[in-house]
Amino acid sequence: MLNEIDLSRTDLNLLVLFEAVLRERHVGRAAERLNLSPSAISHGLGRLRRVLNDPLFLRTPKGVVPTERATELARPIADILAQVRSVLATAEPFDPRSSGRRFTIGAPDGVSAAILPALLQAVRREGPLIDIALRQLLPEGGVPYERAWQPALDALEARVIDVAIVPIHETPARFTDHVLYEEEFVIAARAKHPYARSLSLKRFCETGHLLVSMTGDAHGFVDASLAERGLKRRIELTVPNFSMALAIIAECDLIAALPKKLVAAHAARFGIVAVKSPLPARRDKIRSVASNAALRDGGVAWLFELLQKVSIPR
Numbered sequence: 001m002l003n004e005i006d007l008s009r010t011d012l013n014l015l016v017l018f019e020a021v022l023r024e025r026h027v028g029r030a031a032e033r034l035n036l037s038p039s040a041i042s043h044g045l046g047r048l049r050r051v052l053n054d055p056l057f058l059r060t061p062k063g064v065v066p067t068e069r070a071t072e073l074a075r076p077i078a079d080i081l082a083q084v085r086s087v088l089a090t091a092e093p094f095d096p097r098s099s100g101r102r103f104t105i106g107a108p109d110g111v112s113a114a115i116l117p118a119l120l121q122a123v124r125r126e127g128p129l130i131d132i133a134l135r136q137l138l139p140e141g142g143v144p145y146e147r148a149w150q151p152a153l154d155a156l157e158a159r160v161i162d163v164a165i166v167p168i169h170e171t172p173a174r175f176t177d178h179v180l181y182e183e184e185f186v187i188a189a190r191a192k193h194p195y196a197r198s199l200s201l202k203r204f205c206e207t208g209h210l211l212v213s214m215t216g217d218a219h220g221f222v223d224a225s226l227a228e229r230g231l232k233r234r235i236e237l238t239v240p241n242f243s244m245a246l247a248i249i250a251e252c253d254l255i256a257a258l259p260k261k262l263v264a265a266h267a268a269r270f271g272i273v274a275v276k277s278p279l280p281a282r283r284d285k286i287r288s289v290a291s292n293a294a295l296r297d298g299g300v301a302w303l304f305e306l307l308q309k310v311s312i313p314r
Contacts, residue, residue: 012084015077017044018056022074026063082133083159094298096127103130103303106137106152106161110212110242111286114261115165115180118310126306135161136241138214156291162300163307167284176295177287178304181261181312184281185222186274188258190250193273199255201231201278208236210256212245222257225279246270261312 020030021041031038049056052073057064066074082102094101105112112134123130137155139148152164153175171177187204189196195203211220218235226232236254239245245256246263250270263274288307294300 014044014048014051015081017041018048018070018073018077019081021045021057021064022066022070024063025065029063079160094302096130096299096302098129099127099299100129101131101299102133103163103299104133104135104161105163105165105303106135106155107165108138108167109136110259110262111165111167111183112136113243113246114259114265115307115310115312117265118312119307122306122310127302137161137164137166152289156289156294159294162290162294163304164289165286165307166289167286168289169285171287171289174293175289175291176304177289178308179285179287180307180310181286182283183259183261183286184283185257185277186260186263186281187255187277188246188249188263188272188274189255190252191271191273193253193255195255196273196275199275199278204255204278205231205233207233208254209233210237210239210245210249210254211235212240212242212256212258213238214240216240220257221282222279246272 017030017034020033021027024030024033027038027041027045031041034041045056052069054069055067056070057066082104085101107115116134119132123132135155137149137152140151143150149164149166149168152161152166152168153171155161156164156175165180167183168177187199195207199207205226209222211218211222213220216238218238223232223235237248239248242258242262245258246266247270248254249256250272255275257277260274263272267273288304290300290304295304
């Protein structure tokens with residue numbers, strides 16, 4: 001984002017200033033947040049505009065609005081500041097009761113949606129000022145399953161995320177992992193679905209299906225299992241994530257193979273039930289993973305241990 005020449009004449013406080021103005025959408029309120037004068041904010045914005053070669057914020061009668069370039073920079077600048085704050089926070093012993101750090105957890109959306117309610121309760125109880133950021137992790141396609149989650153390990157080593165929660169089989173020695181729970185897929189349907197109590201293999205194949213697929217490819221592990229038996233199903237709809245799947249099957253007669261813990265955590269909210277699959281269940285061990293280097297940070301170690309205490313719905 002910034003080249004070597006720019007860094008020589010730029011200080012980190014300008015990024016803090018950018019963050020405050022972006023959040024407040026008002027120079028005066030940003031000045032109050034940072035305990036600075038409005039003129040100091042304006043002067044700092046001027047310096048940052050010259051460095052980034054963009055107006056960044058445009059004045060309106062009610063404050064300021066970010067330019068397209070400022071909107072593009074919002075995420076990378078937030079990431080930079082989060083990492084810097086994390087580094088500085090390690091200079092003194094970590095105390096979750098007083099810490100205001102932000103930790104980033106990476107997980108597939110089916111895992112994060114299942115674990116998040118219990119995790120938030122635990123964080124509020126033990127670290128009330130701590131913030132959590134979630135990043136969606138996706139397996140790499142077209143590679144053997146044991147290598148599919150390599151992008152998660154790369155993100156951990158780059159410190160883009162602090163902890164990953166993934167269905168990974170094993171991790172290299174430079175990582176520490178812990179099995180949080182074992183997941184299996186069940187068939188989810190709205191509570192008053194005609195087959196909500198019992199689902200034979202014949203009915204399973206005759207019923208319309210929803211499939212969670214990031215690419216829109218209408219083929220999953222269930223289809224491979226059916227093909228081994230000379231059977232197939234009709235996939236009427238694909239959606240890109242599990243959260244959307246929950247909302248949709250609650251309103252129609254489609255059924256979907258979804259993680260059991262996800263369904264248990266949100267069944268009451270969406271009015272759906274889990275039906276035992278007529279096919280052999282697929283089970284995955286869901287592990288929390290962190291790099292050994294990151295675990296030397298007291299804050300990351302606390303989060304890693306907290307995840308092990310979180311109670312996952314059965």
